[in-house]
Amino acid sequence: MIQTQPLRARYIGVSLISLALAAFASPALAAGQSSTPAQDDRTAAEAQPAAVEPGEATTNADGTDAGSGEIVVTGSRVPRAGFTAPTPITIVGTEQLAKxxxxxxAESLRQLPALTNTAGPQRNAGSQRVGQSFLDLRSLGPNRTLTLLDGRRVVSTSLTGSVDANILPSGVVQRVEVVTGGASAAYGSDAVAGVVNFILDSEFSGLKGEVSKGISQYGDNAETRATLSGGTGFAGGQGHVLVSAEYFKNDGVKPGARPWARTGVNFINNPGGTPALFLQSDIRAVGTLGGLIIGGNGGTAANNALFNGIQFLPGGVAAPYSYGTLTTATQQVGGDGVSTELIQELNRPLERGSLYAHVSFDVSDNFTLFADGMYGRSTSTVNNTYNRRQPSNPFTIQRDNAYLATFAPQIRDRMLATGVTSLTMLRFSSERGFIVTKGDSETLQGTLGAKGKIGDLKWNAYYTHGETKQSNDVLNNEITANFNRAIDAVFVTAANVGTSGLAVGSIACRVNVDTNPNNNDPSCAPFNVFGVGSPSDAALNYTRGTSASDALIKADLAAVSLAGPLFEGWAGPIDFAIGGEYRKESINFTTDALSPTGAYLLGNPTPWSGSYNVKEAFAELVVPLLKDVPFFRQLELNAAGRITDYSTSGKVETWKLGLSWKPVEDLRLRATRSRDIRAPNLSELFQAGRQSIAAVNDPFKNNVRVTGILQINSGNPNLTPEFADTFTAGAIYSPSWLPGLNLSVDYYDISIKNAISPIPAQTAVDQCFLNVQSACDLFTRDANGNITRFAALPINLASAKTRGVDFEAGYSIPRGFAGLDGQFSVRVLASYLAKQETTQPGGAPVDRAGEAGVNPFPRWRGLAQINYDGEHTGAFLQARFIGSGDYDKTRGPALIDLQHVPAAAYLDGQISKKIAAGSGEVELFLNVRNILNSAPPLAPENATLPVAYNALLHDVLGRVFRVGAKFKY
Known part of the structure; x- marks a missing residue:
């Protein structure tokens, strides 16, 4: 198990380091400048920026750092001034992200329409990503989005190869560049949906920080955030050092803490027949916290049925159970059932801290050494579920059970009279609370590198080593075999006392007094199932344990590149970039001794390990084709190719061709065609198995809803790489007649062959109903045809396709216009989704574009922002829009009565006041999220623990206030 210091103590240490740096550098600290990018990707000349004043943007529109003079071209490896990559790009500055x-x-970035489905700490987020947030472009999955830090890969922070965006040093992030198109040829594998590149302000000099507190209107979601960053030069300006630290804590939001989260609204079977499922309120799981008899055994059918519907109240008192209405085997409306909506938190608690340090030294004008280190840790403990015995896994109480005789002798006597020998029971055990999952993740990464120039050519080389240690503990978890032994409680008699040493007349486990040494278990403590709170501490200690796992993820990366002018062409210089990369990744996954045997009710991971190495070589060209001729103000070709050799799947080739064309000064047209690649990650290949619970509406059983299905999540060594063909085409219009206005529109089409994906249980059973045999093979049914087990393993789909259009508009008025002492800007981003289609081998395509219910694929998403940045005051207003859509395109009115989910909009805002503080500045701010306290629309999840909304799409916390202060010296 991972042993680490408490986060708070580590944060104090990190803060002291930064303060010491600041004290050392204070005499020479220069006033820091924020860096916010322009809102388009034109060249600096085209952007026509206003004069830069202290504190204004120092980044040119083409990505050039105006302070350092270093050229960074987003979406390309070729660093040439004036070159605009043809790949669609969205650039977001740190100030905009913060507001x-x-x-x-991660929460800031998921405002962008292309990243709306980014997963965070919401409920039903799974137990393997507790406390982490992964970026997801185009809703194609986090493992198809490549996350970079200053253009370099980051060690994975998860078993699936993804990176937790929240470990990155937000205090010195200058901007985030989102490449919304295939970028494998330029950046490497996994960039099927695109790249999110976090650019750091590595040359920052000064001291800056932020402290903020947050709380919701409902008095929860308490949040604390603090950052502190300091940078200074040394050795007469030849060197520079930067240190940044961050601490964050959110207490989360408890289950049912919002009006829209405690209604119990979901689907249940309709006894009228049409639709097969309809929405009802107060849906509960059949069962009780104190135990419920659902039938007898050993007697006639009629006699067995005499015991149905007897529950046990506190103290073991027997009473009739109310089945409510519309009752199925697992669900009911009202009555005495258990409300499973009130188990998991609406927002999971999270505590994390991070430290980043960067140092560079100019050995000469053409040779620089650099190194950086990054440390991040997060921890979160979240509710999972009850120790639940449902119809899919009931337990049996024998007629001679000692507690039955003690608390319900009348039931035992009736069993004797009717010939019933045992009882089948359900129970949601609430003793000691829920099963909880505690996730700890710790990442450490270091990089050593050098860069320089040889004539006009620039070279760069670096080596990175990173490690992530993760522990995932499922606490208070039933040990099934121990529970089954403990509930079989009998009286100790003179006949059975044997050598047990137990007192005659006491209650013991049957295995305590078994004379067969192979069956005897003297450690067993009898478990009283009759009534809430009835089990003893000894029984709970015996029947509960921790299903634990630890993972060590390692990555070694080395890269070298050379770029610059190749020769002078007929329309300008032809530039190139070439390079090679090597990467080795490994995972060693270990568990406790019991989990691999399937001993626990939940979890039960199995040890596994795996590794692969990747060797890559790439080349890229920028070729000016035409310049300053009619209708061809500029025409450039961008071509890239990469050969990648995986130790697990062999060689693959990726490539990109792009054109950038300016027919006139104000208009740029762009288009790209690329082949992209993603090989299966280590978890998809080698994961040995982990147990969870699924729920489906079974079309083979008249769409009866079945919950509590045992789901086994495992890898598939037979996977092959997936290939994506991506086409993008767009236009950027920046009218010279209205400086500051930028408009863009981009079309994208991504088609993935052999797409690697697990099939959700509901999709699989639906496809099986349509005679897709590969889907049927994933299920196990009992003799009565009831689903008992589902194999959730990744497979190569026939295809996955997405297609749509992105829109962006920005308008910025320079400072001083109309007497304003600040800058006023407006930005609008919108995305239209035309297709989101998957095809399973042997099945028909399923297009979910336009769903805003069970899946998060609405046609329209949008973001509109208005910002005023004045000399002394600031104001920011933002509207988030999520379009309407179908609840589930595969389920028509004959199946469900909810066919449409309405659109939703949320309003956020911030006001700030700047105050001079000596040689620096302090900015106080009030930020309000979801100003109108808008509730999410009704869109129930199809989950074992269902809720009435889609947390990936909609705001589920209501109005949240944050106050804070930023300072900069």
Whole structure:
């Protein structure tokens, strides 16, 4: 198990380091400048920026750092001034990110329409990503989005190869560049949906920081965030050092803490027949916290049925159970059932801290050494579920059970009279609370590198080693075999006392007094199932344990590149970039001794390990084709190719061709065609198995809803790489008649062959009903045809396709216009989704574009921002829009009565006041998220623990306030 210091203590240490740096550098600290990018990707000349004043943007529109003079071209490896890559790009500055959502980087980025489905700490987020947030472009999955830090890969923070965006040093992030198109040829594998590149302000000099507190209107979601960053030169300006630290804590939101989260609204079977499922309120799981008899055994059918519907109240008192209405085997409306909606938190608690340090030294004008180190840790403990015995896994109480005789002798006597020998029971055990999952993740990464120039050519080389240690503990978890032994409680008699040493007349486990040494278990403590709170501490200690796992993820990366002018062409210089990369990744996954045997009710991971190495070589060209001729103000070709050799799947080739064309000064047209690649990650290949629970509506059983299905999540060594063909085409219009206005539109089409994906249980059973045999093979049914087990393993789909259009508009008025002492800007981003289609081998295509219910694929998403940045005051207003859509395109009115989910809009805002503080500045701010306290629309999840909304799409916390202060010296 991972042993680490408490986060708070580590944060104090990190803060002291930064303060010491600041004290050392204070005499020479220069006033820091924020860096916010322009809102388009034109060249600096085209952008026509206003004069830069202290504190204004120092980044040119083409990505050039105006302070350092270093050229960074987003979407390309070729660093040439004036070159605009033809790949669609969205650039977001750090100030805009902070105003949009000041809590975390991931929360800020998920405002962007292309990243709306980014997963965070919401409920039903799974137990393997507790406390982490992964970026997801185009809703194609986090493992198809490549996350970079200053253009370099980051060690994976998860078993699936993804990177938790929240470990990155947000205090010195200058901007985030989102490449919304295939970028494998330029950046490497996994960039099927695109790249999110976090650019750091590595040359920052000064001291800056932020402290903020947050709380919701309902008095929960308490949040604390603090950052502190300091940078200074040394050795007469030849060297520079930067240190940044961050601490974050959110207490989360408890289950049912919002009006829209405690209604119990979901689907249940309709006894009228049409539709097969319809929405009802107060849906509960059949069962009780104190135990419920659902039938007898050993007697006639009529006699067995005499015991149905007897529950046990506190103290073991027997009473009739109310089945409510519309009752199925697992669900009911009202009555005495258990409300499973009130188990998991609406927002999971999270505590994390991070430290980043960067140092560079100019050995000469053409040779620089650099090194950086990054440390991040997060921890979160979340509710999972009850120790639940449902119809899919009931337990049996024998007629001679000692507690039955003690608390319900009348039931035992009736069993004797009717010939019933045992009882089948359900129970949601609430003793000691829920099964909880505690996730700890710790990442450490270091990089050593050098860069320089040889004539006009630039070279760069670096080596990175990173490690992530993760522990995932499922606590208070039933040990099934121990529970089954403990509930079989009998009286100790003179006949059975044997050598047990137990007192005659006491209650013991049957295995305590078994004379067969192979069956005897003297450690067993009898478990009283009759009534809430009835089990003893000894029984709970015996029947509960921790299903634990630890993972060590390692990555070694080395890269070298050379770029610059190749020769002078007929329309300008032809530039190139070439390079090679090597990467080795490994995972060693270990568990406790019991989990691999399937001993626990939940979890039960199995040890596994795996590794692969990747060797890559790439080349890229920028070729000016035409310049300053009619209708061809500029025409450039961008071509890239990469050969990648995986140790697990062999060689693959990726490539990109792109054109950038300016027919006139104000208009740029762009288009790309690329082949992209993603090989299966280590988890998809080698994961040995982990147990969870699924729920489906079974079409083979008249769509009866079945919950509590045992789901086994495992890898598939037979996977092959997936290939994506991507086409993008767009236009950028920046009218010279209205400086500051930028408009763009981009079309994208991504088609993935052999797409690697697990099939959700509901999709699989639906496909099986349509005679897709590969889907049927994933299920196990009992003799009565009831689903008992589902194999959730990744497979190569026939295809996955997405297609749509992105829109962006921005308008910025320079400072001083109309007497304003600040800058006023407007930005609008929107995305239209035309297709989101998957095809399973042997099945028909399923297009879910336009769903805003069970799946998060609405046609329209949008974001509109208005910002005023004045000399002394600031104001920011943002509207988030999620379009309407079908609840589930595969389920028509004959199946469900909810066919449409309405559109939703949320309003956020911030006001700030700047105050001079000596040689620096302090900015106080008030940020309000979801100003109108808008509730999410009704869109129930299809989950074992269902809720009435889609947390990936909609705001589920209501109005949240944050106050804070930023300072900069």
């Amino acid at each position: 949009a959502a000041p809590s975390t980087l």
